[in-house]
Amino acid sequence: MTARQMVPDGPRPTAFGPARLGIYGFLVVSAVFFLMPLYVMIVTSLKPMEEIRHGALFAWPANPTLAPWIEAWSSACTGLKCEGLKVGFANSVFITVPSAVLAITIGMVNGYALSLWRLRWSSLLFGALLMGAFIPYQVLFFPLVRMLAAIGFFGNLAGIVTVQVIFSLPVMTLLFRNYYASLPYDLFKAARVDGAGFWRTWRSVMLPLSGPMIVVALILKVTNTWNDYVLGLVFAGHRYLPMTVELNNIVNTTHGEREYNMEMAATLLTALVPLAIYFVSGRWFVRGIAAGAVKG
Amino acid sequence: MAHVSVRKVDIAFGTVSVLDQLDLDVQPGEFVVLLGPSGCGKSTLLNAIAGLLDVNRGQIWIGGRNVTWAEPKDRGIAMVFQTYALYPQMTVRENMAFGLKIAGLPRLEIENRVREAAAILQLKPLMTRKPAELSGGQRQRVAIGRALVREASVFLFDEPLSNLDAQLRNELRVEIKRLHQRLGATMIYVTHDQIEALTLADRIAVMKDRRIQQFSTPEKLYQQPANRFVAGFVGSPAMNFQAGVMERADGGMRFRSGAFELPVDVMAHTGTEVELGMRPEHILVGESEGQDEGGMPATVEMVEPMGAETLVWTSVAGLPFSVRVDQRRRLSVGQKVSLRFPSQEIHLFDRETGARL
């Protein structure tokens, strides 16, 4: 073979050496490790019970069926009632939507006021708010229950939404405060010279720039609220138990044989919303975080 | 056109005082430049005039009104920022119309004003673009346009050109000058670029150490700097300074530093410690040692060509002096020359206070 002289020109050739092979190998093994439980859950949820009894955990379903999914959604028993997860799903939506909208809106205005309107006590206020983020919230349950009960906000939708908003305010405020502080301050000054007041500046100048951070906040808040168990259990009352609590009730209520397929389906259904959000907005999430870190 | 008056204003950030008993009086229609080193409080003063910053003490008057407590929008001012500060998600047209919309002007009036400003600044083809789609020079023009439509009586500029390259800077500088002549409005302009200051200003306020060091016309600033700082800050290449003492000699005064002696016109006590200042362009270079009557022997130590002129570093009786000569003058390192220091161009400053003698 004639050794051809390589003149460096154009794109650099990518070498596929042993190091790269090692990296890919490691990535594949990790992916398999994390995807295996998911795989088992999915195939189990599609098998009839006879097949599960054979115990071949990894086997592909011989007679795939959607019956467990339908049962989980509409007729599985949660304690005394047998209405499936659909009630819990609706409850979770009723809880998540208003609390996300409220928490993000209030957090945004808080962050805006604290970062741009350098008010006299703003740093003290912000410090107090941050402290709030570090207090373990179990400590607050009892006083909070008493306070909410006193104003009729305990054990109903308004109660759980209020609690959800209160507990996420520190993080939401921090998120937006840092984002607004990273914007050029001259922008705010220009708006003031143009005669825009507190709300006008926020609505016309700051809000349209908040897109990336709203996406980040939305993802954080929605997954957080959807996955919440304890707050829902304590504050929502019987009528508005969220999906996570209902899932637990299904799994823990067994009449006779454990229906693994239905339980797997129920678990997957519950996890579907956060999963969908990650898939749809993962890219925006990263972009939003980058936008917060880097100026402009 | 309005009179702007800053009266005994103190501003401090926490315990750090930035402006101290500062007075500034700007005549109607005047173009005043605030010049000074970085961090001397130029932006702070401008923001205080604009109402974006509260003063700790003192008053601010605009157009015969005490506006110390007034909101920026009620002061009859318009402002252009160094970072342009255009609203990123609005088009050029919306950027310019924003303030007018808030002020509740009728739509027709807004359109007229925006159209007029766009014509003056040649922004017509850019009206529907967003700031991200504009070049730096175009952005700054839009920022100026946004100030223009307010039809303010006072325009405030905070280093509007410092983010632009040299050529654009020259172009926009001329444009701003033309704008001033056309509008006749009072303008206060912050910069730390000397050329900008000298070419634009009717009067220049040189700031340092929380105060205005000198406030006068560009010519006066150059010819009669009030103190050592102004003398060193204004003029490029910088003035030569040499420390020495005053002596009495044959009926006149003399400056002496080691073997270097120079008769001067200034009266001062013998033994006063002073600093001699001499601009490189005012020192005269004679052909060679001895031939030139009254010249001092010097040696060329370094030659820096600067285009139209050459800066020559010389040594006179052990003291370094830079001298500016025409580029056609061929001088080489090691060459012996004679230097003359015309007495009417000599500046003397008290070494303790820095004040001009």
Ligand SMILES: Nc1ncnc2c1ncn2[C@@H]1O[C@H](COP(=O)(O)OP(=O)(O)OP(=O)(O)O)[C@@H](O)[C@H]1O
């Ligand atoms: N928000 C602030 N908090 C504390 N100190 C400040 C603040 N803004 C400005 N300073 C200080 O005040 C002084 C004057 O600042 P200013 O921005 O007015 O300077 P400047 O003359 O405009 O400088 P430059 O030419 O760099 O723009 C500086 O020493 C600065 O550190």
Ligand SMILES: [Mg+2]
């Ligand atoms: Mg500044």
